[in-house]
Amino acid sequence: MRFAVYEERRQQHVAVIGERDVLHRVPGARSINELLRSCEGLAALLDAGAAALAGPAGPHRSEVRLLPPLEPPTVRDFVTFEEHVEGMMRSLGDAPKVPEAWYDAPTFYFSSPYAVIGPYDEVPVPPGSRALDYELEVGAVIGTEGRDLTPEQARAHIIGYTVFNDWSARDLASRELQVGLGPCKAKDTATTLGPYLVTADELEPFRDKEGFLRLALTAEINGEVIGKDLLSNMSWTFEEMVAYASRGATVRPGDLLGSGTCGNGGCLAELWGRRGERTPPPLVPGDTVTLTVEGIGSVSNTVVEGVPPVAIPTARHRSRQRP
Structure with a gap:
């Protein structure tokens, strides 16, 4: 449904x-x-x-x-596609070796629920950015409260799924991440959800023997296919992600858990790392990004001009006086 x-x-x-x-x-x-x-x-x-x-x-x-099909009180965005991690390592100028720590658990960060927009809304360029990127993901939605769940228990707590575009300002992110925190403003302008909340039972026919949902994923810019992948290339199932998120914490109805960006063109930065150049180039006003997930639907957003950043002073070097 x-x-x-x-x-x-x-x-x-x-x-x-x-x-x-x-x-x-x-x-x-x-x-x-x-x-x-x-x-x-x-x-x-x-x-x-x-x-x-x-x-x-x-x-x-x-x-x-x-x-947007829901207003999530929390947004946990995971990174579960090994190919995406490899591509991002290349784009940062590093070897494509995935950090050993990545394999330990399905890592996530908290994103802002206030950035959520609708499936066909316009996306302004983040203030100060010249390297806007899309990220093709699927979001799982929690239907019932749970804590310290096992993966087996977690399945009953997932009520549905939606398409998730985690828009990213790559130039802002590269600077922010040097601090050891973030990303923050790099992902604070827009997060597309939609077009629907598709109930979990609708996608059961796509589930494989390992518990992954074998859904075709497609990314297009201005009608040209840029990336294709399968959701089943995730390294953890959504149930395992929910179990990890609920470890020592509570997940509640409406909470959103993103799959993380898929591989093979799930975002531009991954392709930049693979090709050694920024092709296709960063998104600019007038570009329309369409993301399609089999069994769920498509979202399509057009990039528009943003606003200039409000000036904030750089850090002050303090004398470090003591009381």
Whole structure:
């Protein structure tokens, strides 16, 4: 089942996608986050969706503006594709050897939920950046609260999936990471989610014997295919990622866990590392990036001019006086 959030006459609605992409409103639901909390699990969410489909048909999805399918309270973005790590090491001028620590556990960082935008919204160039990049990922959405979960337990806590574009300002990131923290402002302008929240049961037919979802991933810039990969090339399953995220911590309904960027052109920086030059070049205003995930759908965002950065002084060298 596919759930969407749309705007019509300045009002926000939650809907289920019916036949021929017609929207069926879910009565009483103001957001998917609210719906997830009230349903407390996949079975109840599917029941709510079935009731909506039995009700009156609303507008066609093309007649309204689709919003992000959820407003995640937390965004954990992992790095689970070995090929992507190799490409990024090359792009930084290092040998393509993956750090040994990467193999220990599915590492992640926390991204800003306030940067989330809709599947077709415009993306401004981050202030001060001249090296904007896309990142093709899939996001898993938590449906029920859990803590210290095993991978086997974690499957029941994943309620659905969405396409995730983790936009990145590569020039800002390269500077920030030298401090030993971050990235921060390099990934603080836009995070695309959408077009739908696809419930977990819809993707079970794609699951392989190892528990990975064998979904085709495609990245295009201005209609030209730049990258292709399979989601099953991840080195950890989403269930293992959820289990790790819940270690000594709590995951709650609406939390988003990103797969990390796929390989083979899942982002431009990886290709730059492989080719030794910036081809294709960084994104500029007018470029449209379309990311497609089999079984989930496509998001398509056009880059627009950003605003100049507000001036901030450099660090002051203090005298280090003591009280």
